[in-house]
Amino acid sequence: MVEPELIRSAQAGDRGALITILRSIETHVYRTAYYILGNEQDAMDAAQEALIRIYTKIDTYEEKALFKTWVQRIVTNICIDKFRRFKPTVSIDEHNMVFRTESNVEEELIFADFAKDIQQAIDKLPEQHRAVIVLRYLQDFSYNEIADSLNLPLNTVKSYLFRARQRLQTLLHDYQKGGVRG
Structure with a gap:
């Protein structure tokens, strides 16, 4: 959960706050991209594009919606656009889906x-x-x-x-x- 104060600081131009936000959401962004696109390389590309878009557009975020919803809208739209442009290859890395201890x-x-x-x-x-x-x-x-x-x-x-x-x-x-x- 990203704190509203941190978001406001990033919107005011605090680069450190923005980097903290991006680091805190990058795993969630990648995970969404991976499950939508189906392979690691496409997901990495989409996640990177989403993080860049969040970086450049954070000043447009309004607190009408939850921040996580705004972020997921960005990554999902990027993935859907990529999916429409090409059919991704299926690549599954089972050990990253669920971690098991025994x-x-x-x-x-x-x-x-x-x-x-x-x-x-x-x-x-x-x-x-x-x-x-x-x-x-x-x-x-x-x-x-x-x-x-x-x-x-x-x-x-x-x-x-x-x-x-x-x-x-x-x-x-x-x-x-x-x-x-x-």
Whole structure:
């Protein structure tokens, strides 16, 4: 959570405050970009572009919306624009999805395979459905925060989530039969 005083300092031209803000949000920005775009290189590019945009546009932020919502709107829009320009390649790094402390080799292999199928299923969603799934389940945004982030009506967000969950359920049902096919 970025403190409002820090934001106001950055908006007033305090470069140190702005750098502190960027460092505190860079992991969240990257994570969102990674889950929307599906591979590390594209996510790094999008995250960098989002951080630059936040850096140059912080003076336009108004406290009408939560800062995290404003940030997620920026990164999500950049990702959707990139997604429309090209179809990203699927690249999954299972060990970055969830950190586990106890290791059972067979359990880890099953989990890694399932994590790959989850990412592949998410990658099969249309970009708007993918965005709402990422914001809801990976960034833990409320429906209202998602609506604000994506500049969509609340009912549209609910509809996208409903359809995305249905599609994911269908795709992940196939997991029990040997993996996501599609």
